[in-house]
Structures are given as structure tokens and as C-alpha cells.
Amino acid sequence: MLEHLKQNRRDNYGPGICKMQKVINTLDESDRQILDDVMANVDRYSTYGIFRGLRDAGVVIGYATLDRHRKNICPCGVNHAE
Numbered sequence: 001m002l003e004h005l006k007q008n009r010r011d012n013y014g015p016g017i018c019k020m021q022k023v024i025n026t027l028d029e030s031d032r033q034i035l036d037d038v039m040a041n042v043d044r045y046s047t048y049g050i051f052r053g054l055r056d057a058g059v060v061i062g063y064a065t066l067d068r069h070r071k072n073i074c075p076c077g078v079n080h081a082e
Helices: 003-007 019-026 029-040 047-056 063-070
Strands: none
Touching: 019 063, 029 047, 047 063
16 A cells, blocks of 8 residues: 555655755865764754854754754655665
8 A cells, every 4th residue: 555655765756955965065174063063962052053053154044954954854864765
């Protein structure tokens, strides 16, 4: 009954590219490292705090997009799942 689910992977429904990863790719190495560090530390940095910090720096990204990337449920992690 659900065989079609295995045939229709996420990348069949959209661009299959994480918008957050696009932003990360535009950053220089030091900014990328800072963002990686704060994204990985869920005990010290809230997703909302990171979202506001990025907005204050002029990086326009949606909160939900950031949250999905942080939880690895964005296309970065989903596209390669079987």
C-alpha cells in the first residue's frame, strides 16, 4: 500500500537543497566555524537566539529553516535517507 513512499524521495518534490546550507556556503571560514559551534551547542545557544543573531548581521533566513537544519531534518539529512 505504501510502496510509493520509497520511490518519492524528498528531492523529487522540491529543489532538494537546504537554504541554510546555501547561507553557510557564502560565509568565510571564521564565520562558518562560529556558526557551526553555536549550532552544535544546544545547551548554550537557542535556535531563536541564533536566528536573531543572523538577522541582526543581515543574514535573512527563516526560523523554521534554521530549526530544521539544526535538527538535521532538512534536505541535508533527509535526501540521503533510505
